[in-house]
Amino acid sequence: MKQKGFTFEKLKFASFDFTCCEGCQLQLANRESTLPDFLGLLDIRNFREISSERHDDYDIAFVEGSISRSDEVTRLQAIRKQAKILVAFGTCACFGGVNSLKNRFAEGQPAAEVYPGMQVESLPVRKISDVVTVDFSIPGCPVAKEEVERIVVSLVTGSLIALPKYPVCMECKARLNTCLFDLGEICLGPITRAGCDAVCTTGKTACLGCRGPAEDINMPAFLELVKERGLKEEDLREKLAFHNAFEAVAANET
Amino acid sequence: MIYKVISKHEFRKFIDALVRSNTSFGPRRVDTDSNAEPVYQFQPVTSVEDVAFDYSVTKSSAKHFFLPFREELSRFDIRDGEWEQKINYNSDPVVVIGLRACDISALNILDDVLLNGHFPSPYYLARRKNTFVIGFDHLPMADCFCKSMNHHTVPTGFNLFCSDIGEDYYLAINSSKAFNFLKEFETREPEYEDNCRLVERRKEVSNGFKTHIDVTGLPAILDIEFDSPVWEKWGAKCLNCGTCAMVCPTCYCYSVDDSFDTDMKGASRQKRLYSCNLVDFAVVAGGHNFRPKNGDRLKYRYYHQHRGFAENANQQICVGCNRCGRACLAGINPKDVINDLRMEKESCMKCVSSSPDKR
Numbered sequence: 001m002k003q004k005g006f007t008f009e010k011l012k013f014a015s016f017d018f019t020c021c022e023g024c025q026l027q028l029a030n031r032e033s034t035l036p037d038f039l040g041l042l043d044i045r046n047f048r049e050i051s052s053e054r055h056d057d058y059d060i061a062f063v064e065g066s067i068s069r070s071d072e073v074t075r076l077q078a079i080r081k082q083a084k085i086l087v088a089f090g091t092c093a094c095f096g097g098v099n100s101l102k103n104r105f106a107e108g109q110p111a112a113e114v115y116p117g118m119q120v121e122s123l124p125v126r127k128i129s130d131v132v133t134v135d136f137s138i139p140g141c142p143v144a145k146e147e148v149e150r151i152v153v154s155l156v157t158g159s160l161i162a163l164p165k166y167p168v169c170m171e172c173k174a175r176l177n178t179c180l181f182d183l184g185e186i187c188l189g190p191i192t193r194a195g196c197d198a199v200c201t202t203g204k205t206a207c208l209g210c211r212g213p214a215e216d217i218n219m220p221a222f223l224e225l226v227k228e229r230g231l232k233e234e235d236l237r238e239k240l241a242f243h244n245a246f247e248a249v250a251a252n253e254t
Numbered sequence: 255m256i257y258k259v260i261s262k263h264e265f266r267k268f269i270d271a272l273v274r275s276n277t278s279f280g281p282r283r284v285d286t287d288s289n290a291e292p293v294y295q296f297q298p299v300t301s302v303e304d305v306a307f308d309y310s311v312t313k314s315s316a317k318h319f320f321l322p323f324r325e326e327l328s329r330f331d332i333r334d335g336e337w338e339q340k341i342n343y344n345s346d347p348v349v350v351i352g353l354r355a356c357d358i359s360a361l362n363i364l365d366d367v368l369l370n371g372h373f374p375s376p377y378y379l380a381r382r383k384n385t386f387v388i389g390f391d392h393l394p395m396a397d398c399f400c401k402s403m404n405h406h407t408v409p410t411g412f413n414l415f416c417s418d419i420g421e422d423y424y425l426a427i428n429s430s431k432a433f434n435f436l437k438e439f440e441t442r443e444p445e446y447e448d449n450c451r452l453v454e455r456r457k458e459v460s461n462g463f464k465t466h467i468d469v470t471g472l473p474a475i476l477d478i479e480f481d482s483p484v485w486e487k488w489g490a491k492c493l494n495c496g497t498c499a500m501v502c503p504t505c506y507c508y509s510v511d512d513s514f515d516t517d518m519k520g521a522s523r524q525k526r527l528y529s530c531n532l533v534d535f536a537v538v539a540g541g542h543n544f545r546p547k548n549g550d551r552l553k554y555r556y557y558h559q560h561r562g563f564a565e566n567a568n569q570q571i572c573v574g575c576n577r578c579g580r581a582c583l584a585g586i587n588p589k590d591v592i593n594d595l596r597m598e599k600e601s602c603m604k605c606v607s608s609s610p611d612k613r
Contacts, residue, residue, distance in 0.1 A: 007335075008518065037517035153514045166496055166532040173500035173581075174323035174527075176284075176295045176314050181583055184288030190493045190583060216533045218493050218548065225493075225583050 008156050014046035014058035015089070016079055018072050019099050019125065020065030023142045024090030025049050028062075031145040038149055041156050056082060060155065062089040062138075066099045067126045080132040085155070088128045091141040091210045091243050098141070099125045100244035127244075136161060140196060141210035141243060147195050164194040165215035168207050172198035180206050186231050188239055191217040191246075212245040219249055256427040258441040259448050265416070265423050268439045269388075270302035272349055276386070279319065280351035281309035296350065305351060311395055315503035315577055316357050319350050320364065320381045323500070323527050327377065327510065330521040337521075345380035351388045356398075356573040358389050358412050359405035360503030363571050367506060386431065389415035391455065393462045399589060400574030401463040407456070419451035467589050468596065469560065469570065475595060476561040480553075484594045489549025491584040492531060498555065498578035498586070499529030504571040505558075507535075530555045556591060 015025050029035065029050050045055040061083035067073060080086055091097040102110045103124050111120040128134055138148060147163075154161045164170075168189035172179075175198055180187035188209035189201055200207055226236050240246040260268070272278065278299050283306050285293035294309045296316050328341045353361075361382070368378040389412045400406045408415070414436075415426040424444065427433050444452070499505035509528040514521045528535060531551045536544035545551045557563075559572040572588060579587025 034516040037515075041516070041518070149516050150513055153516060153518070156518075157514060165534045166494070166529075169493075169495035169497050170500060170529070170532070173314065173497055174318075176297070178285040178287070178293045178295075178313065179497075179581065179583070182287040182293070183285065190495045214494075214533075216494065216546075218490075221491050221493050221584050224491075228585075 010043040012059040013042040018065030096244040139211040167214040278349040280305040355408040356400040362411040403574035405573040485549040496529030
């Protein structure tokens with residue numbers, strides 16, 4: 001069976017980092033088996049981890065990290081102005097991430113503790129969408145390269161991009177894992193968006209919800225589950241707060 | 255059907271030879287849960303030592319050997335602006351050991367849907383024909399209700415079925431393949447004693463059921479109770495996680511997506527098992543969701559399982575293994591939901607309380 005084909009153009013691509021570990025960007029250079037093909041889809045204009053060239057004529061910007069300094073705000077606004085599509089890349093960009101733990105303390109206290117006697121400018125941590133409009137989010141700590149590849153291919157071909165709407169349990173069950181609740185742990189799998197192929201729970205580590213809430217989650221039922229199994233509510237709160245990814249849900253439901 | 259008796263010692267030798275020369279899966283202990291109970295799954299086995307003959311029940315069914323969680327339906331090669339579709343129905347031979355009667359019944363139900371319907375699935379056919387199925391009988395778990403569904407025994411759908419009659423297994427041989435494999439091993443014709451022991455064992459299994467669900471007239475009750483508040487009550491508990499459908503031996507609903515390879519020289523059409531409890535199961539092009547409420551989605555799962563859809567000839571497809579009930583973190587299980595529905599109906603009939611829609 002033969003049909004008409006198609007054409008495509010490389011994406012004029014840039015990748016930037018803010019308050020983060022740059023681990024998500026490193027994922028872009030990971031998965032060696034498809035790396036040459038993946039890079040073949042991109043006309044890299046600005047991406048310090050893999051190229052020393054700097055150009056400002058990009059169309060698509062992947063932004064990693066959260067915002068925790070005033071100069072970051074200015075830089076991010078400039079990127080937003082240039083990019084036709086701005087993608088929040090990774091959990092820090094999407095939700096604030098681990099960096100947000102700082103927000104639990106009084107302003108200035110963490111810096112004074114870590115860098116005593118030094119002048120450190122540090123604002124409360126914000127996710128990217130608190131500062132600029134975000135066109136699409138790719139969550140994950142780190143992002144799943146396979147998913148990123150699929151999304152980039154979709155951008156190139158102009159086809160529909162979507163993240164799974166269902167929770168991690170679907171992928172966890174497909175890997176025949178023993179449910180971590182049956183092993184006496186609190187796992188955020190039932191309320192967290194899938195797409196990671198249940199990588200943590202397959203390694204018998206409870207899900208910490210780095211991909212944020214799945215669509216239309218049933219938080220009251222989840223809280224009931226934790227209570228019914230005799231698990232500690234403070235452990236649940238600790239897990240929910242870990243990546244700051246359930247901020248909105250927690251505010252509504254608990 | 256040919257019947258033979260084999261000593262347990264000789265049977266182990268047979269299984270060992272079988273799994274050493276074939277890609278094989280059988281029940282294995284994978285974990286111990288927080289109540290100190292063993293957790294079993296069908297996993298690869300390479301010697302008889304790997305097989306947990308005394309296993310109770312696997313958390314997940316054996317469905318995925320026939321309907322993989324994810325399966326490539328076709329590949330597309332793209333060259334010079336043209337594309338060519340390639341479909342591969344081949345499936346490597348596999349041995350699956352230790353299926354329960356209800357698990358084999360589930361395969362017979364899937365056969366009805368996927369082989370005997372208007373659109374037989376060549377993918378399923380290849381796997382079904384290339385899988386050597388060995389069944390084991392077992393004493394029911396406290397929450398098994400396959401007797402209520404009439405699936406605690408199974409007459410067909412396997413290559414070999416083994417009933418535990420003490421020192422020996424009573425074998426029901428249902429394929430020439432199984433007969434030929436067994437020729438190399440010492441078996442004997444069943445004697446009067448063996449037949450008695452088989453009947454005793456059958457009785458023991460049959461009398462071992464502690465959970466019963468009254469499913470008589472259930473399809474009609476489900477039709478009448480379309481607007482029952484029971485759906486909302488149980489739906490409110492549902493986490494929409496899809497676990498029930500994943501572990502179920504008969505849930506066969508799926509989604510299909512096409513994706514380009516990263517090198518843009520090929521594409522793949524993949525099928526993945528899905529669940530009617532997932533939030534976007536009934537989302538159509540344009541974004542409308544026909545079942546936005548938990549209760550609606552849960553209801554349709556029960557409709558498919560216990561009332562039947564046209565494609566499975568309006569037959570119930572639940573076999574009563576209760577894997578969904580055991581795996582559900584929210585405590586939703588067929589026994590309680592169905593009993594609730596019946597009670598709802600009965601109280602309504604006596605006009606003790608009326609259903610809200612008739613108020």
